[in-house]
Amino acid sequence: MYALVDCNNFYASCERVFQPQYNGKPVVVLSNNDGCIISRSDEAKALGIPMAAPEFKIREMLKQNNVKVFSSNYALYGDLSQRTMSILGDFTPNVEIYSIDEAFLNFDGMNIPDYDDYGKKIKNTLLKGLSLPVSIGFAPTKALSKVANKIARKYPERTKGVYVIDTDEKRIKALKWTKIEDVWGIGHRMKKKMKVKNILTAYDFTEPFYESWIKKEMGVIGLRLRKELLGESVLGIEEPANKKSIAITRSFPKQLYDFDSLRERVSTFASVCAEKLRKQESCCHTVIVMLGTMEHKTPSTKQYYHNSITLPFGTDSTLTINQAAIRILEKLYEENKGQRFKKAGVIVTQLTNTNEKQLHLFEEENPKHLSLMKTIDDINKKIGDRKIKLGTQDAKTWNMKQELLSARYTTRFDEILVVKCH
Amino acid sequence: MSLNSKHIKQKLTFFTPDFESEIKIPYINQGVSAGFPSPALDFLETAIDLNKELIENQKTTFYIKVEGHSMIDAGINDKDILIVDRTLEPSDKKIAVCFIDGEFTVKRLKLEKNCLFLMPENQNYEPIKISEETNFMIWGIVTYVIKKI
Numbered sequence: 001m002y003a004l005v006d007c008n009n010f011y012a013s014c015e016r017v018f019q020p021q022y023n024g025k026p027v028v029v030l031s032n033n034d035g036c037i038i039s040r041s042d043e044a045k046a047l048g049i050p051m052a053a054p055e056f057k058i059r060e061m062l063k064q065n066n067v068k069v070f071s072s073n074y075a076l077y078g079d080l081s082q083r084t085m086s087i088l089g090d091f092t093p094n095v096e097i098y099s100i101d102e103a104f105l106n107f108d109g110m111n112i113p114d115y116d117d118y119g120k121k122i123k124n125t126l127l128k129g130l131s132l133p134v135s136i137g138f139a140p141t142k143a144l145s146k147v148a149n150k151i152a153r154k155y156p157e158r159t160k161g162v163y164v165i166d167t168d169e170k171r172i173k174a175l176k177w178t179k180i181e182d183v184w185g186i187g188h189r190m191k192k193k194m195k196v197k198n199i200l201t202a203y204d205f206t207e208p209f210y211e212s213w214i215k216k217e218m219g220v221i222g223l224r225l226r227k228e229l230l231g232e233s234v235l236g237i238e239e240p241a242n243k244k245s246i247a248i249t250r251s252f253p254k255q256l257y258d259f260d261s262l263r264e265r266v267s268t269f270a271s272v273c274a275e276k277l278r279k280q281e282s283c284c285h286t287v288i289v290m291l292g293t294m295e296h297k298t299p300s301t302k303q304y305y306h307n308s309i310t311l312p313f314g315t316d317s318t319l320t321i322n323q324a325a326i327r328i329l330e331k332l333y334e335e336n337k338g339q340r341f342k343k344a345g346v347i348v349t350q351l352t353n354t355n356e357k358q359l360h361l362f363e364e365e366n367p368k369h370l371s372l373m374k375t376i377d378d379i380n381k382k383i384g385d386r387k388i389k390l391g392t393q394d395a396k397t398w399n400m401k402q403e404l405l406s407a408r409y410t411t412r413f414d415e416i417l418v419v420k421c422h
Numbered sequence: 423m424s425l426n427s428k429h430i431k432q433k434l435t436f437f438t439p440d441f442e443s444e445i446k447i448p449y450i451n452q453g454v455s456a457g458f459p460s461p462a463l464d465f466l467e468t469a470i471d472l473n474k475e476l477i478e479n480q481k482t483t484f485y486i487k488v489e490g491h492s493m494i495d496a497g498i499n500d501k502d503i504l505i506v507d508r509t510l511e512p513s514d515k516k517i518a519v520c521f522i523d524g525e526f527t528v529k530r531l532k533l534e535k536n537c538l539f540l541m542p543e544n545q546n547y548e549p550i551k552i553s554e555e556t557n558f559m560i561w562g563i564v565t566y567v568i569k570k571i
Contacts (some may be wrong), residue, residue: 020559021524081480129482129508410484419519419526421498422488422547 007340011039119162143228249345284312292343
């Protein structure tokens, strides 16, 4: 048996943990730089606030409806996510963390007489211990547990947030209820193709008639999904694998057009990428830099420029990655002079394990980088906030626009909750 | 370091020590003189970790700072840090962090037949009676107080 545990409106719910006065009130959370809406409480959804709406476009409406708006507080969400996942680990040792607010559980080899009851125990433990509401779907396969989860989420009164697909009757009923675009792994493009073929529900997808078409269009992935929906488990709990690429991209509070400011940003993103590489013990072979011009008013003028360098050796050195990133930036900047940029990013990809590093015959990195990087990481870890920087990075920290940020209640000792004893 | 013992007469092989190792070994100050080894060595343990000693349920425990004086007779003063466990069940006489009418507060719980009171521990403050209408929740149970002397 599998389960999918999904935290309801995770970011908005996290904000309520230390500010319960917003329970039952509309709450939204904004993306980096306070750009768009990325999480909405049920009450905010009921007001018709669309996901991904730019904040400035609906500012008046938010105000009129007394919607509480928060900047995203990833320190808080990250900590509460870790606590959630770790509590799930008390209910089964087989947990696959699927995203910051979702996890697959597997119960093979465990003796659980009543899954509905067990699910409610999980749900109540998280609600009491962390004030985080979740929906849980149980089913014999991962894809079906996603379907069961959707039902639990859609009908909280009837299901109490937990739904179990444990008979073929329930499975068929659930598949007929599930729209094809809501099936795990069916993207927008695939959805269109399906509609043309008259595959409208998950049930249609499992009809024998379509099997060969699915094979032709989606290959083995589609066939696997079909099997999963038919109740045959082919996807197991996945071991945490290292990321295949690391990307740091940010939009700027103001448009940038001078090279020095852009170089500072790209340099900082490159340094963070390198630090993340070292943390997961990977080396990258390719560095990509991306610049974006963006106008909210006319999305058609949105443009991205990017270029990449493939290195002769794998590296996790801040210096090497930074050098490559700046070389790319120089080229991009030269090619697009006069543009105003609203966004930039550094992506490192083609990752290999550091300990499997191949020795290159002619070109090799200065071996001194290794110990230098280790020293920088150690010092930054000790004093925090990435105090040791490259010369190309600014001394001042570039703050994101986060005017509505809540405290980092769980990760900063000087920001913990204050309780009044009156 | 090791020695190539087979050919020890002919040559000594020197190995450079590896300083990259991350493994931390407890420091044993035993000196090098021969003699009776310290009996304490058999009992060498890791240092005391307050996180482990004071926190039973790591995943649902939070630190909270006190502002105000309503609990001074219970030893809870202004600016003290509380360790608050949200897993523990509230019961009579426990000190709890409560959320009442839009604000957090710390009080001792007093359960009387079908009635709950939030008791201050300072004679200048009044008990609060929790009625059906009160917008109220018990957020967590205080397990320790940390104070700076």
